[in-house]
Amino acid sequence: MRYLIFLAFFIIASCTPQSGGNIKDSKDTTKPTEMQTSKINADMIGFWKHSHEEDFDSKRVYRNGKFKFPPSRGRFAFELQKGGKAIIHAIARGDGSDKQPGSWTLVGDVLTLNYEAGKRPARQFSVVSVAADKLVVKPIIN
Numbered sequence: 001m002r003y004l005i006f007l008a009f010f011i012i013a014s015c016t017p018q019s020g021g022n023i024k025d026s027k028d029t030t031k032p033t034e035m036q037t038s039k040i041n042a043d044m045i046g047f048w049k050h051s052h053e054e055d056f057d058s059k060r061v062y063r064n065g066k067f068k069f070p071p072s073r074g075r076f077a078f079e080l081q082k083g084g085k086a087i088i089h090a091i092a093r094g095d096g097s098d099k100q101p102g103s104w105t106l107v108g109d110v111l112t113l114n115y116e117a118g119k120r121p122a123r124q125f126s127v128v129s130v131a132a133d134k135l136v137v138k139p140i141i142n
Contacts, residue, residue, distance in 0.1 A: 041106050043130045049077035049089075059128055062135040078113055080104050088113055090120075111137065 048062035051069065055061055062077075069075070074091035081087070084103050092098035101116040106127070113123040125137035 043132065044080050044106065044111070044127075044135065045082055047077065047079045048135050050075045059136050059138050060125070062137065064133050067133065078104075086113055088115060088123075110140065 047065040049065070049067070049069065051061045051063045051067065052072070052075070053070065054063075063069070074097075075089075076091055077089035077097070079087040079089070084105060086102040086104040088100045088102045089097040090100060100119065103114045103116075105112045105114075109127045111125045111127055113125075115122070124140040126140055128136040128138055130136075
């Protein structure tokens, strides 16, 4: 029985295409390059408000400040400023906005929002896509 398993493994391994074969090599696009990261970084500067009506799967959609939102009971938002500063708009009592100063970083595709002086735990998101009017992220649960 062991010999059959070993034989099956050997056959499968020998059938797997190797680089330089007939199948075209493709770049791994799961990690943004330095140039892609700086482009993402520049596109992310601005005000982003959660558009929960557009959320899909486990992804969250944020829209820029020009977007016309339907009425809603409070929305989390954040403003990413040049130099790594941020203003985080948490949902406050009465569905208002509680502005908290903070900072942000983008390492690879991971966006981290830090509240000033650690008043609240940091929020982390994996950036799925970014455009001038739409930011799609997947929350990272710590």
